[in-house]
Amino acid sequence: MLPAARHQAIVDTVQRERVVRVSDLAQQLGVSLMTVRRDIELLEESGKVERIHGGAKLPGGATTHEPGFELKSTQFPAEKRSIAVEAAGMVHEGMAVGLSAGTTTWALAQELVKGPRITVVTNSVRIADLFHQGAAAGAPFGSTVILIGGERTPSDALVGPIATAALKQLHLDLLFLGVHGMDPDAGFTTPNLLEAETDRAFVAASRKLVVLADHTKWGTQGMSTIAALEEADEVISDAGLSADARRILEESVSRLRIAGQP
Amino acid sequence: MLPAARHQAIVDTVQRERVVRVSDLAQQLGVSLMTVRRDIELLEESGKVERIHGGAKLPGGATTHEPGFELKSTQFPAEKRSIAVEAAGMVHEGMAVGLSAGTTTWALAQELVKGPRITVVTNSVRIADLFHQGAAAGAPFGSTVILIGGERTPSDALVGPIATAALKQLHLDLLFLGVHGMDPDAGFTTPNLLEAETDRAFVAASRKLVVLADHTKWGTQGMSTIAALEEADEVISDAGLSADARRILEESVSRLRIAGQP
């Protein structure tokens, strides 16, 4: 890996993710932490990126008060990752798989890039980017990615009538839905009304609904309901889920999976 | 292997790979490391490539990650920019404007970010990104961007049935169409069939069609025709356009504008 190529990769990643951490870059690029730091130092001098504690972000503020995509994406990396690995195991060659926008589905996408060839339908620009660059860099035959159109929310999801109309044309084998809240009364929820509408269209287009939600989502009610608990065919969560939550979910959902356990 | 052929091969490889290492080139060309270094030294003096430690990269600060795109976007920056400025003058507050994917429309988008509030409809992820970033960094009230969905081409355009179906729902005041070729027989063309289909949907959705094409596009026939010359309401080109081309275009198109002139 040449320095110039590495610098380019870092700039690309920063522009795509808005914020990246040094450790992730080091692992992704296969170099040491020190090298990444030195690269970021150089790139900062030329104004390509801006250095922050633990990583880099794109220059020119305005990302500090973003509705927390980057914060959440590093909040429970271990749990999210184990959930993603568990979910990736459900995907087989040739399937048509839907991925809603969100950090958990984004973690899943990272797993799926390495997996078998499938067709991915998503309304997340971030996830589409992931497959796009994965296909360019990695295997000659990558998965097909269909990006649903629409207007862009702050968290880079595409929503609105264009998105819902596009989803009406499609039929998916499997939908992985990331949610902001999961509650026995409110069901699966999100704080963004437009996103909820798009997610409902996603659910309607799919034969099977799998909800990805780490244990912190339990008891949270977002403003808008996407679906009732009963509508999910499976819920994948992590070991931190309370016994109470497990009992209720096992009653409501066809199957509850705890990531990392049989 | 003649030196000239070797130089050309090196330039080609650099433009294709964006960065290459000396050792790879040496092995690939069957010459020694020293020869490759000397070649690169010569090519650097003529500005064809830029020398870096361990290899060579294409000159100019690389900011995009698409080889073809990168190349084209630096090919005629002055012409493209003047065309973009001319086109931006046609846009007024509140309009619904379509932008097809391409480097010229991308240049236009850079102008429009600074302009009045409008609604932009595009099938280019890159252009959508531009407005998204601009809105986050700049004015509190940015333009609305609607990204048309679909499958992704190598040049980051979204195409396919999803895209065309979405466009059928929309009606645009003005469409700026970037083309790859412009020819009296073939009309406005692009080498990508899927992109041509999406562009045709764009044309159908728009009340007014403005084609952006620098003078190098004249006489080029892409594989697939988007529209006949007569279908364009305006064509904006640059001063390098031949008198012959001007005459034909003025006969076919309602109005021909040469950027930088009244």
Added chain:
DNA sequence: CCTGGTGTCGTGCGGCGGGGAGCATTGAAA
């Protein structure tokens, strides 16, 4: 407000791979 813990940052050193200067060799043109 203070305090400990965890993770990140910066510096110095050693290893390694690439770059450069000079010279021998080759092959083609005069």
Added chain:
DNA sequence: TTTCAATGCTCCCCGCCGCACGACACCAGG
């Protein structure tokens, strides 16, 4: 045959990279 340009080779230098250690910043808890 002579001459010259181009190529390859070798030795030495230098920049890049990774490891280890000490300093520091963020976070949580009292």
